Amino acid sequence: MTSSQAGQSCRIDLWLWRARFARTRGLAANMVERGAVRLTHHGVQTRLDKPSRNVHPGDDILFAQAGRLIAVRVLQLGERRGPPEEARALYAALDAPEA
Template sequence: MSDAGCRIDVWLWRARFLRTRSLATAFVERGAVRLTRDGRQIRLDRAARPVRVDDILVFAMGGRLIELRIEALGTRRGGAAEARALYILAAPSAPGG
């Protein structure tokens, strides 16, 4: 895929949220990931959907709701530090609002 986009399953795998691409594919196809781009939010349902830098992803994992902004697409599945450089976690909201 070009520098402009990357498949969501590949990105989740590179960012080390899921151990294998097949697990990432199944996760996305269950409708577990929401993407916000240009103020529009959609639920991703196909692993081939592209994500881009500055997209916001929201998904539940390990009993926690994760919201992040994509900072880079990456070129490989590297170590933890390399994976962590691909995104910025959103600040948790205050309880009650």
Template sequence: MSDSDDSVRVDLWLWRARFARTRGLAADLVQRGAVRLTHHGKQVRLDKPSRLVHPGDELTFALDGRVTAVRVEALGVRRGPPAEARALYVPLGEETSSTA
């Protein structure tokens, strides 16, 4: 399926990483403007689910009333079990919890 091994659609990544139950819900999260991407030090608010993420990018999004910040470590190839999904990212909770 993958025509590029160094990037993947943000809605697909959020679904694979188990931040959204369905890919449609992941797309809705992006379209609502609830996802910010930091790529090469530049932060942008994502507006389309087709935007690409790369390993090393940081995503910040509001989910269930909480702000979640993660660094993308891997893109994944499927929506696997939770342990596999957690290997796709590193939480950046320390930085976000210190800013009130």
């Protein structure tokens, strides 16, 4: 995380779309509204309920997709929905927690 990103944030639905975890922002928003996304910010985990909730570099996100748990750390917020290589630079995969 660079010092210029320290105070930045982004809507969770927009970030999930930019990172290519959802095909559309609408699908990303639906995933959040269903309560399928958990965010860990400063060591506190919360189940997100609104797509307008913010995500910051350094946050951890946990969600289910295609029958498996996905756990990632936000590295960057991104400025657009780019190609897959650009999307993969937005996050780092974490070991999935034990169920």
